[in-house]
Amino acid sequence: MTAPVLLRIRDLRTYFVTEHGKGTARAVDGVSFDLYAGETLGIVGESGCGKTVTSLSILRLVPEPPGHVLPGSLIEFEGRNLLTLPAPELRGVRGNQIAMIFQEPMTSLNPVFTVGNQIAEAAIIHQHLSRRAARARAIDMLRLVGIPDPEERVDHYPHQLSGGMRQRVMIAMALICHPKVLIADEPTTALDVTIQAQILELLDRLQHELGMAVLLITHDLGVVAGHADRLVVMYAGRVVETATTPSLFARPTHPYTEGLLAAVPRIDAPRARLHAIPGQVPAATAWPTGCRFHPRCPYAWEKCVAQEPPLLDVADEPGHTARCWLVTEPERRVAKR
Amino acid sequence: MTLGNWLALVVALILAAEAVRALRHRALRRERWRRFFRHRTASWGLGILTFLVIVALAAPLVAPFDPNRQLDIVHLTNQPPSWTFLLGTDLLSRDVWSRAVYGGRISLGIGALGALVAVSLGTLVGALAGYYRRWIDAVLMRGVDVGLALPRIFILLMAVALWDGLPFTALVLAIGLTSWFGTSRLVRAEVLALRQRDFVVAARALGVGTSRVIFRHVLPNAAAPIIVSAALGVGNVLLLEASLSFLGIGIAPPEASWGNMIADGAPSIYTAPWSTLFPGLAIALVVMSLNAVADGVRDALDPREDGGVE
Amino acid sequence: MTLVDVRELVKHYPGERSWLGLGPARASIRAVDGVSFTIASGRTLGLVGESGSGKTTVGRTMLRLQEPTSGKMMFDGTDVFALDAGALRALRRRMQIVFQDPYSSLNPRMTVEETLREPLEIHRLNGTVAALLEEVGLDGAFAKRYPHELSGGQRQRVGIARALSVEPVFVVCDEPVSALDVSVQAQVLNLLADLQAKRRLTYLFIAHDLAVVRHIADDVAVMYLGKLVERAPAAEIYTQPRHPYTTALLSAVPEPDPKAGKQRIVLTGDMPSPARPPSGCPFHPRCPHPLKSERCRVDVPPLREITPGHPAACHYAEQPMAVSESRPSASAARD
Numbered sequence: 001m002t003a004p005v006l007l008r009i010r011d012l013r014t015y016f017v018t019e020h021g022k023g024t025a026r027a028v029d030g031v032s033f034d035l036y037a038g039e040t041l042g043i044v045g046e047s048g049c050g051k052t053v054t055s056l057s058i059l060r061l062v063p064e065p066p067g068h069v070l071p072g073s074l075i076e077f078e079g080r081n082l083l084t085l086p087a088p089e090l091r092g093v094r095g096n097q098i099a100m101i102f103q104e105p106m107t108s109l110n111p112v113f114t115v116g117n118q119i120a121e122a123a124i125i126h127q128h129l130s131r132r133a134a135r136a137r138a139i140d141m142l143r144l145v146g147i148p149d150p151e152e153r154v155d156h157y158p159h160q161l162s163g164g165m166r167q168r169v170m171i172a173m174a175l176i177c178h179p180k181v182l183i184a185d186e187p188t189t190a191l192d193v194t195i196q197a198q199i200l201e202l203l204d205r206l207q208h209e210l211g212m213a214v215l216l217i218t219h220d221l222g223v224v225a226g227h228a229d230r231l232v233v234m235y236a237g238r239v240v241e242t243a244t245t246p247s248l249f250a251r252p253t254h255p256y257t258e259g260l261l262a263a264v265p266r267i268d269a270p271r272a273r274l275h276a277i278p279g280q281v282p283a284a285t286a287w288p289t290g291c292r293f294h295p296r297c298p299y300a301w302e303k304c305v306a307q308e309p310p311l312l313d314v315a316d317e318p319g320h321t322a323r324c325w326l327v328t329e330p331e332r333r334v335a336k337r
Numbered sequence: 338m339t340l341g342n343w344l345a346l347v348v349a350l351i352l353a354a355e356a357v358r359a360l361r362h363r364a365l366r367r368e369r370w371r372r373f374f375r376h377r378t379a380s381w382g383l384g385i386l387t388f389l390v391i392v393a394l395a396a397p398l399v400a401p402f403d404p405n406r407q408l409d410i411v412h413l414t415n416q417p418p419s420w421t422f423l424l425g426t427d428l429l430s431r432d433v434w435s436r437a438v439y440g441g442r443i444s445l446g447i448g449a450l451g452a453l454v455a456v457s458l459g460t461l462v463g464a465l466a467g468y469y470r471r472w473i474d475a476v477l478m479r480g481v482d483v484g485l486a487l488p489r490i491f492i493l494l495m496a497v498a499l500w501d502g503l504p505f506t507a508l509v510l511a512i513g514l515t516s517w518f519g520t521s522r523l524v525r526a527e528v529l530a531l532r533q534r535d536f537v538v539a540a541r542a543l544g545v546g547t548s549r550v551i552f553r554h555v556l557p558n559a560a561a562p563i564i565v566s567a568a569l570g571v572g573n574v575l576l577l578e579a580s581l582s583f584l585g586i587g588i589a590p591p592e593a594s595w596g597n598m599i600a601d602g603a604p605s606i607y608t609a610p611w612s613t614l615f616p617g618l619a620i621a622l623v624v625m626s627l628n629a630v631a632d633g634v635r636d637a638l639d640p641r642e643d644g645g646v647e
Numbered sequence: 648m649t650l651v652d653v654r655e656l657v658k659h660y661p662g663e664r665s666w667l668g669l670g671p672a673r674a675s676i677r678a679v680d681g682v683s684f685t686i687a688s689g690r691t692l693g694l695v696g697e698s699g700s701g702k703t704t705v706g707r708t709m710l711r712l713q714e715p716t717s718g719k720m721m722f723d724g725t726d727v728f729a730l731d732a733g734a735l736r737a738l739r740r741r742m743q744i745v746f747q748d749p750y751s752s753l754n755p756r757m758t759v760e761e762t763l764r765e766p767l768e769i770h771r772l773n774g775t776v777a778a779l780l781e782e783v784g785l786d787g788a789f790a791k792r793y794p795h796e797l798s799g800g801q802r803q804r805v806g807i808a809r810a811l812s813v814e815p816v817f818v819v820c821d822e823p824v825s826a827l828d829v830s831v832q833a834q835v836l837n838l839l840a841d842l843q844a845k846r847r848l849t850y851l852f853i854a855h856d857l858a859v860v861r862h863i864a865d866d867v868a869v870m871y872l873g874k875l876v877e878r879a880p881a882a883e884i885y886t887q888p889r890h891p892y893t894t895a896l897l898s899a900v901p902e903p904d905p906k907a908g909k910q911r912i913v914l915t916g917d918m919p920s921p922a923r924p925p926s927g928c929p930f931h932p933r934c935p936h937p938l939k940s941e942r943c944r945v946d947v948p949p950l951r952e953i954t955p956g957h958p959a960a961c962h963y964a965e966q967p968m969a970v971s972e973s974r975p976s977a978s979a980a981r982d
């Protein structure tokens with residue numbers, strides 16, 4: 001990759017204090033990855049893997065009690081450590097250089113303000129535009145995100161818009177200051193599949209036009225297959241596999257990734273039983289010892305129970321790493337169950 | 338105050354503290370009640386209320402004198418608090434402490450029973466209106482609107498005039514029957530929301546009968562506003578009773594209630610403040626404790642199901 | 648043998664009334680606008696559509712959890728809509744429903760055991776809670792737990808157990824896996840398939856995810872804005888869709904395969920409001936079919952058999968469009 005590194009995450013740990021002696025929930029437990037300018041990095045995982053907490057941690061949006069980011073974590077944006085940035089400077093980054101959109105547009109938009117008002121707010125705060133200028137910008141943004149009749153829509157309230165439109169409004173809000181990084185946390189999960197296609201196409205186009213990097217967080221492997229350049233797979237608070245998208249799908253190395261791909265229902269497959277990963281995601285207060293996936297892994301052996309593997313480079317595939325002992329001992333890949 | 342009285346008082350204090358501690362211990366197992374006890378004020382409120390109730394119930398043990406007995410009309414009127422008369426004497430030389438304790442029985446009793454009547458009626462009406470909707474809802478809610486518009490004091494005044502003084506039961510009913518309107522609105526709102534929830538629909542799909550759906554599925558999940566309503570309701574009824582008795586249309590003398598004690602002591606409030614002060618403090622204490630408990634209950638029952646973040 | 652026969656099911660919600668409830672009603676919301684289909688015993692019909700299509704309303708109205716506006720629902724020869732309350736109660740045992748949201752489908756104040764025991768007691772059945780839990784793959788220890796102590800997948804299993812407790816023959820599965828993660832989804836789908844084989848159940852499987860439906864349905868019906876626009880056996884609808892909406896829907900599903908590089912039809916606009924459906928064919932404003940014409944705007948296309956067993960509601964169903972043929976303004980190529 002010759003593009004510069006925009007965001008460097010190293011050893012991020014975000015823990016939550018739970019009530020009454022259930023222990024600490026180690027939601028994100030040592031996550032590291034890089035985000036390069038102009039690329040779309042997909043973070044894939046299911047509930048309980050820590051992907052949303054990771055994204056919230058980047059902008060320090062994790063509620064301070066009960067959560068806290070441990071010292072020793074590093075989140076570096078263009079050379080500055082976001083975790084130690086004083087509050088006014090952090091606010092200058094949020095919404096301005098790094099923006100975020102969320103899953104549920106209805107609860108992410110304030111119902112008592114017009115959409116124009118909400119979109120313009122970021123411009124007023126960060127770029128000190130006058131109300132009039134900001135409103136004009138808001139109309140431009142609405143047009144950019146493909147909302148018809150933007151001059152009229154700018155004065156509408158969130159409840160007057162459909163789900164797809166609200167998501168577009170959120171995108172407009174996020175992009176009005178032309179941020180360098182857009183964090184999209186499950187942006188299409190709550191939308192119908194045809195609207196999802198529209199929104200994903202919009203994000204592709206905008207990324208191209210504005211030259212920004214996108215951190216796309218989702219559990220939907222189909223979405224990342226078509227829209228992400230590189231992928232990070234998370235499980236139990238850790239990164240378990242990283243690769244370019246074609247590599248990951250062609251050669252899923254970690255058994256969890258393998259299981260996930262096998263569990264996805266496909267349109268082109270004939271009607272058959274789906275392969276399900278046995279068991280369920282463990283609780284964040286009690287991660288298994290050794291490799292965290294071993295209780296559910298069809299290939300696990302003694303070493304997996306005893307020692308947690310580090311991220312190992314997969315042979316012949318630069319940039320492809322997996323947290324699995326099978327990388328060094330591939331002959332063990334024999335299904336036991 | 339005899340030694341026996343002091344002893345009884347201390348025992349009551351210990352019992353109350355132990356009761357709260359025991360409850361707290363049992364409660365720790367369920368997350369919900371842990372939240373309640375996390376409120377220091379709620380625990381204290383619960384403790385104070387328990388103590389007051391025990392004292393009221395154990396009145397004969399704790400009160401040295403007959404509450405209505407005039408001890409010495411010549412020498413012992415308006416005596417300040419002392420070791421013999423813990424809270425002093427009033428203008429008719431009656432022991433304020435004994436009157437306060439027995440008066441507590443009356444006042445707390447009316448408070449609790451009146452609130453019970455009000456909350457039960459309010460819940461029933463609200464549940465029916467919210468569950469059946471359409472014309473039942475319209476009729477019942479218009480009735481509630483009328484009820485909310487009625488001036489309560491005047492109705493009670495009328496009742497007193499008609500019945501020539503109100504005995505305990507009548508007073509409880511009169512207050513209860515005029516205090517349920519707000520609760521019904523709250524309950525109706527909860528029920529309206531709950532009836533759409535999938536588990537209620539599931540119950541209907543399984544063939545569960547209507548009354549069972551309402552009492553087993555809907556109302557237990559509407560408990561929060563009902564319980565809070567009840568806790569606050571007791572306070573309101575208490576204050577209402579005090580006002581009525583103060584005005585002379587509540588509990589009739591010589592029977593003691595905190596309200597009429599305040600009335601009796603009012604003329605001598607500068608020279609002998611204790612006969613007004615202590616019943617007044619008692620009312621304030623009870624109302625504050627109830628509010629604290631209501632706060633705790635509201636938090637405890639708040640459906641914060643999703644505590645985890647992913 | 649046909650178990651379920653829905654005929655011209657209509658469900659309209661009256662629009663808001665003006666003048667504080669005393670004026671004339673505004674346009675009604677035509678959630679379901681004349682839907683008919685049959686399901687043979689032991690088979691699964693997948694009912695697919697997006698939000699606003701009316702599919703959930705169909706499921707609930709069929710069981711009379713909401714009262715239909717008109718139509719007939721013949722269940723094993725009896726018209727469910729014509730029954731009185733008592734007879735309906737008796738019939739309720741045979742038709743059950745599994746809900747989408749595992750978080751609100753269980754009473755938070757009742758333990759799993761209480762939830763499952765209730766239907767057994769009401770109908771005086773012989774089954775046990777333990778047997779039900781085992782059947783859905785849950786350990787007996789779960790009986791004493793409350794819903795908030797269970798994961799989404801586990802709650803969904805309890806919901807399924809509850810539906811099965813009264814021994815139904817027909818189960819409406821209302822998006823039962825939409826709220827679950829991929830791996831849990833696979834587990835629950837497999838469970839539903841196993842239970843169908845074991846208990847010889849008939850399913851109406853409502854979903855918005857065509858890929859999920861592929862794995863469980865024998866036949867698939869597609870709904871748009873309250874109407875059925877196409878129906879066919881599963882294998883056929885995925886390979887030879889006849890209605891442009893179906894084609895668009897199929898192409899919009901993201902494939903977990905980066906090499907797919909498929910051409911995607913991206914529909915413009917949103918689904919219109921069911922209170923103001925377009926004239927003529929409800930899909931015409933967004934339709935990317937190259938042969939779309941004035942006729943589409945004026946005439947409502949009837950649902951007619953294009954090939955045997957495969958009806959579709961499109962004037963040009965005999966010349967279905969291929970993805971590459973769709974009109975330029977509504978398509979987007981990806982790599």
